[in-house]
Amino acid sequence: MSETPSLLRRLIDAGLFIDTGAPGLYGRSGAFEEVIDRIDAAFVRAAGDDVTExxxxxxxxxxxxxxxSGYLKSFPQLAGTVHAFCGAHSDHMDLLEHLAAGEDWMGKQEPTEVVLTPAACYPLYPVVAARGPLAETGGLFDLQSYCFRHEPSDDPARxxxxxxxxxxxxxxxxQVLAFRAQWLERGQALVTSLELPFSLDLANDPFFGRGGKLMAAGQRAQQLKFELLVPIHSEEHPTACFSFNYHQDHFGLTWDIKTAAGEVAHTACVGIGLERVAIALFxxxxxxxxxxxxxxxKALWG
Structure with a gap:
């Protein structure tokens, strides 16, 4: 009896994904990208009349x-850095010799001033801080970016x-808590319109190290993070397709972001994993x- 192909294998065989030989790095077909575009547009429509920058x-x-930002204190295992060759001509010759011999050639690679973005919102906070105090209405931003997290997996949704x-x-x-409460409703309505099974649950980030369990427990106890979960790779372990996060005053303190009243600003974000929702649909x-x-x-194409 033949084994049922994995979801990843089916996506590749259908031409939706292109295997690059590296776990978690895939090319995408035009058909897959069209669905991504439609999901993205539906997410923006869910914002209704919100005035976003x-x-x-x-x-x-x-x-x-x-x-x-403090990311390395909590998630060093997920971070990705950008390195570049910084050697002289003789070092280049040495690199080529190692490369030709199938040996490690990275001896003269050194870290640059660039790292890979772990979440779309991380570059935003210092930019907002440099503008001065927020308006009385606060701030609301629409962000999108490719992000990197070092967790190679055969699960196509990871x-x-x-x-x-x-x-x-x-x-x-x-203001911030009202925003998150509103998006908890919007996120569920959007996924319902896509006819996907889901659950909404308290969650925690994958904190690293001995103190990670305590930090995760604290995050749950304060209800700082909710996730909208859809079964994709596993029914027993559904995948987070939406994340609803309340950061309290962490980024406000880190970057000295002030409200119009001169208080430390609070922040929250809602994020949708575009590939994850697309994979869930397929x-x-x-x-x-x-x-x-x-x-x-109709929900996607109108």
């Missing part, structure tokens, strides 16, 4: 900003490089989007 950062960010679309709210505590409704249920196609 649209900002697009590259998938690399300033290393000093990254270091200041990529090393993927796109994240975020709405980020800055303001006082009441897994749930079939590998040809033209055959998807009428209601799903």
């Amino acid at each position: 649209v900002v697009r950062f590259p998938p690399g960010m300033n290393r000093r900003v990254f270091e200041t 990529m090393q490089m993927f796109r994240m679309h975020e709405m980020v709210r800055l303001g006082d505590q009441d 897994n749930q409704h079939g590998l040809s989007s033209s055959a998807w249920p009428v209601g799903v196609r």
Whole structure:
């Protein structure tokens, strides 16, 4: 009896993914990208009449900003840095000799001032801080970026490089919590329109080290993070397709972001994993989007 092909194998065989030989790094077909575009547009429509400032950062960010953000204190295992050759002519010859012999050639690679962006919102906060105090209405930003997290996997929904679309709210505590509560409803409504099974649950980030369990427990106890989970790779371990995060005053303190009243700003973000939702749709409704249920196609194509 033949084994049922994995979801990853089916996506590749259908031409939706292109295998690059590296786990979690895939080429995407035009059919897959069309679905991504439709999901992205549906996410923006879910914002309704919200007045957002649209900002697009590259998938690399300033290393000093990254270091200041505190990411390495909590998630060093996920971080990716950009290195470059910094040797002389003789070092280049040495590199080529090692390369030709199939040996390690990275001896003269040194870290640059660029790291890979771990989440779309991380480059935003120092930019906002440099503008001065927020308006009385606070700030609301629409961000999208390719992001990197070093967690290679055969689960196609757990990529090393993927796109994240975020709405980020800055303001006082009441403004920020109202934003997150509103998006908890919007996210569920969007996924319902796509006819995907889901659950909403308290969550925690994958904190590293001995103190990680305590930090995760604290995050859950304060209800700082919710995830909208869709079964994709596993029914027992559904995949987070939306994340709803309240950062309290962490980024406000880190970057000295102030409200119009002179208080430390609070922040929250809602993020959608575009590839994850697309994969969930292909897994749930079939590998040809033209055959998807009428209601799903209407939600995406109108």
